[in-house]
Every structure is written in C-alpha cells, then in structure tokens.
Amino acid sequence: MAAAALVAALGVTTLAACGTEDVRDAAGKTGAPAPKTVTLVSHDSFNASKEVLAEFTKETGFKVKVLKAGDAGEAVNKEILTKGSPQGDVFFGVDNTLLSRALDNGIFVPYEAKGVDRVPATYRLDKENRVTPIDSGDICVNYDKKYFADKKLAPPVTFDDLAKPAYKDLLVVENPERSSPGLGFLLGTAAKYGDEGWQDYWTKLKANGVKTVDSWELAYNQEFSGSAGGKQAKGDRPLVVSYASSPPVEVLYGEPQPKVAPTGVSTGTCFRQIEFAGLLNGAKNPEGGKALIDFLISKKFQEDMPLQMFVNPVAKDAALPELFTKHGVVVEQPETMAPEKIAEKRDPWIQQWSSLVLK
Numbered sequence: 001m002a003a004a005a006l007v008a009a010l011g012v013t014t015l016a017a018c019g020t021e022d023v024r025d026a027a028g029k030t031g032a033p034a035p036k037t038v039t040l041v042s043h044d045s046f047n048a049s050k051e052v053l054a055e056f057t058k059e060t061g062f063k064v065k066v067l068k069a070g071d072a073g074e075a076v077n078k079e080i081l082t083k084g085s086p087q088g089d090v091f092f093g094v095d096n097t098l099l100s101r102a103l104d105n106g107i108f109v110p111y112e113a114k115g116v117d118r119v120p121a122t123y124r125l126d127k128e129n130r131v132t133p134i135d136s137g138d139i140c141v142n143y144d145k146k147y148f149a150d151k152k153l154a155p156p157v158t159f160d161d162l163a164k165p166a167y168k169d170l171l172v173v174e175n176p177e178r179s180s181p182g183l184g185f186l187l188g189t190a191a192k193y194g195d196e197g198w199q200d201y202w203t204k205l206k207a208n209g210v211k212t213v214d215s216w217e218l219a220y221n222q223e224f225s226g227s228a229g230g231k232q233a234k235g236d237r238p239l240v241v242s243y244a245s246s247p248p249v250e251v252l253y254g255e256p257q258p259k260v261a262p263t264g265v266s267t268g269t270c271f272r273q274i275e276f277a278g279l280l281n282g283a284k285n286p287e288g289g290k291a292l293i294d295f296l297i298s299k300k301f302q303e304d305m306p307l308q309m310f311v312n313p314v315a316k317d318a319a320l321p322e323l324f325t326k327h328g329v330v331v332e333q334p335e336t337m338a339p340e341k342i343a344e345k346r347d348p349w350i351q352q353w354s355s356l357v358l359k
Contacts, residue, residue, distance in 0.1 A: 038062045038288030039088030041079065041280070043072045046092060047308040048301070056295045062288040072180050073098060079280065080105045086280040089289035092134065092296070096125060096274045097183050100343030103130055108278035109286075114294045118315045123274055125339050131276035134296050135311035138244040138331045139184035140270040141171070142263045144226030147238035156239065158268030159192050162205060169209035172223040172237040175358075177350050178214045180273075185241045186353055187342065188271030191335035195345070202356055211237060212357060220246070226263040228254065244270060245310040248327040252307070261327045272334040275311070 040046070046066060057063045065088075069075035072093050079091055083105060094102045102108065108130040116124070116132060123133035141162065143155040156162050162171055174182030190198040213219050221229030224240035228250065247261035254262070277296050279289045295301055302318035305311055312320070320328075 036062050036285065036288060037065050038090065038285050038292050039065045039067055040292060041067045041069055041075065041086070041088040041091045043075045043093040044068050044070060045309055049304050049308060052301055052304045055300060056292070060288070060291045060295070062285075062291060064292065076102050076107075079107045083107050084282045086282050089280060089283035089285045090277055090292050091280055092275070092277040094131065094276050094278070095180065096272075096276075096337075096339055097180065097187060097342055097346065099125065099131065099276065099339045100346075102278075104343070107281055109281050109283075111279045111290055111293060113290075113297055115297050115315070118317055119297060120314070120316065123314045125274065126276075131278040132293050132297060133314045134275050134277050135305055135309070136272060136274045136314055137311045138270040138334050139181045139188065139241065139273055140244045140331065141185075141266040142220075142224070142226065142240050142242040142246050143266060144224070144238035145262055145264050147225055155264060156266050156269070158266070159189060159201065161266070162210075162239070162269065163201065163208050165208070167208065167239065169211075170237060171205070171209075171239040171241075172211045172213060172219045173241045174216055174219050175212055175214050176353055179216055179219075181216050181241050181243070183346070183350070184271045184273055185269075186349060187337050187346075188269065188335040190345070190349060191271065191337050198349075199352060199356060202353065206357055210357075216242070226250075239266075243310070244329050244331055245306075245312070245324070247329070248323045249310050251327045252323055265329045265331075267329060267331050270331045270334040272331075272336050274314070 046068065053064050067088050069078050069087070072095060075091070076094050076098050079086060079102070086107070091107070103126065110129045112129040113132045119133055123136065125133070141156065148155045153166060156167055161167065173185060176183040176186040189201055192198070193201045211223065213223060219240050220227050220242050222233045223235045223237045224230040225235045225238045244265050247263045247265065250263055251258055251261050277293050279286060279293060283289045297315055299315060299317050302313035302315045305313055306321050306324055
C-alpha cells in the first residue's frame with residue numbers, strides 16, 4: 001500500500017524510511033522490567049499509533065520493533081532469501097497479488113489467530129492459516145474533480161470509459177512489474193475482460209494516450225493534477241491509478257482542510273487488495289509473534305488502522321472513522337481474482353503487458 005508515501009508527500013511525518021528500524025518502546029512504569037521484544041517486518045507503509053502499541057505491551061508484556069524492508073514486493077523477496085533465518089518474527093504486508101509467491105516459498109508457518117472468526121471467509125484465502133488477513137483496500141482510478149468540472153466533462157466510471165476518445169491523454173498508470181497498484185490495475189483489467197480480452201483493452205488504452213511511470217509516487221504526486229503533490233509539480237494528468245482511500249487523505253492533510261474531497265473515485269475500475277500477516281518460519285520469538293498477530297486483528301488495532309495506513313479493517317466488529325464514511329467511497333463490486341490464478345498468470349501477464357504497452 002502507498003499510504004505512507006502519500007502522507008509524506010503532503011508534509012506529514014511518518015515512520016522510518018526504507019531499511020531502517022523503528023522501535024516502538026511501549027514500556028510500562030519506570031523501573032519495571034524491560035519487556036521482551038517481538039519484531040514485525042513490513043513494507044514501508046506500516047504505521048500504528050503509539051497508544052495502540054503501548055496497549056499491546058501492557059496486555060502481553062511484549063514491545064514491538066518494526067523493521068521496514070522496502071515496498072511490498074521487495075520486502076517479500078527479502079524474506080524468501082532469508083527463509084528459515086528471518087529478520088523478525090511476524091511479516092505484515094504481503095497482499096493477494098503476491099501471496100502465492102510467499103506461500104510457495106514456505107516463509108510462514110501455520111497459526112490460527114485468536115479472533116479470526118470475526119473475519120469474513122472472503123478474506124481468508126489460505127485454508128492452512130499460514131497467513132491472517134489484516135486489512136483490505138481497493139485499487140481504483142482517481143480523478144481530479146476540478147478538471148472535469150472546468151471542462152464540463154463527466155468523469156469516467158468504468159474500465160470501458162477510460163478507452164473512450166473523450167479521455168484521450170488523461171490517464172497515468174504504474175508499471176505492474178515495479179508497482180503494487182500497477183499490478184492490481186492490470187489484474188483488474190484481466191478479471192474484467194478475461195485471459196485474452198485484457199490485451200485488446202490495453203491496446204485501446206495505449207491508442208488513447210495512456211502514460212506509464214514506474215511508481216505510484218511518480219504517478220500520484222508528480223503526474224496527477226488532483227493531488228496536493230501533483231498540483232505543486234504542475235501535473236497535467238487528471239486520471240491516475242491510486243486507491244479508493246486517497247480522497248479522505250487529501251481532506252485530512254489539506255491546507256486549509258477542504259470540506260469536500262478534491263478528488264473522486266471511478267468505482268467501476270477497482271480491484272480488491274487484501275493484506276496479510278504471518279508467523280515467520282524460524283522466528284526467534286514465536287510466542288510474541290502469535291500474540292502480535294492476535295492483536296493485529298483485535299478491534300482496537302483494526303479501528304486504529306484507517307487513519308494510520310488508510311486501509312479498511314477486515315474484522316466485522318471494527319467501525320470506520322467519520323473521515324472515511326464522509327469522504328470515502330464504498331466499492332460494492334470490485335474485481336477480484338483467485339490467488340491460484342494470480343500465481344499462474346502474474347508473471348506471463350506482466351511480460352505480455354510490457355511487450356504490448358512499453359514498446
């Protein structure tokens with residue numbers, strides 16, 4: 001997920017940068033014995049409030065050390081390379097687009113988390129409980145409301161709309177080989193148009209002037225005219241592949257804070273992303289790791305997540321904050337794809353996409 005990058009672009013202090021450690025020392029009373037440490041390995045977008053992590057320490061006696069290991073793909077690959085001798089105890093942030101790679105390489109051991117029965121079955125993609133679903137989000141095209149209002153042009157709603165002449169030279173997307181939202185958008189088109197039809201669709205997008213960049217940060221904060229960063233960079237693309245949760249972020253960190261989100265979501269262009277946590281094979285503190293996974297799906301942590309990482313909780317009893325309910329959108333029918341099919345098709349599709357779009 002790209003929430004941390006978005007927050008950083010808007011001038012907000014986030015957790016430590018790629019490859020650094022952020023030790024959340026939530027010790028209790030002065031003079032009390034130092035609690036044992038449980039290490040959480042994650043992508044750069046992980047965030048949690050100090051108060052919530054302090055509550056975990058109070059309840060379990062374990063303090064959390066967060067080790068950030070780059071974007072999701074990079075972080076997963078690092079754990080594969082260190083399988084059996086992991087950097088930490090728990091890994092958070094592998095999503096459904098990369099899940100098969102992690103499971104096939106055996107980096108997790110089974111653990112059925114306490115309270116996982118509060119998570120709907122649609123999110124529980126691994127029957128062996130090697131991973132536990134923690135959050136979900138929708139990768140969708142965002143649009144610059146002002147641009148379309150000024151042009152007196154209705155913003156696109158569906159995948160089909162994006163290929164229409166009215167939206168020529170307006171869309172910027174991310175390279176699926178390098179970017180998680182880029183990969184999610186590619187999978188969304190494959191889910192929509194089928195194993196063969198997605199190539200014809202991308203041929204139409206290419207003819208309609210789609211622009212490709214390597215990362216979400218470049219697309220959203222440089223090319224997209226609707227974001228705070230894009231405005232500063234004088235971006236000229238009013239359509240971008242981002243997240244359904246991006247509009248609430250623009251409101252929260254806007255200066256001055258707007259009453260209405262300046263960006264909207266094309267709800268017919270969405271692909272559902274689910275993030276998981278798992279107990280790492282060879283963890284030095286498996287007891288602490290299990291306690292941490294239990295905590296990650298607790299109501300307290302689940303309700304802290306939306307304003308920390310701008311994702312949706314998966315636990316049925318967790319409520320969304322007003323910022324999300326007021327400025328966010330509910331995607332009723334996102335595109336989805338079985339992890340087994342993603343595992344089979346992901347790499348060949350990326351190669352085909354590169355040959356089709358980048359040449």
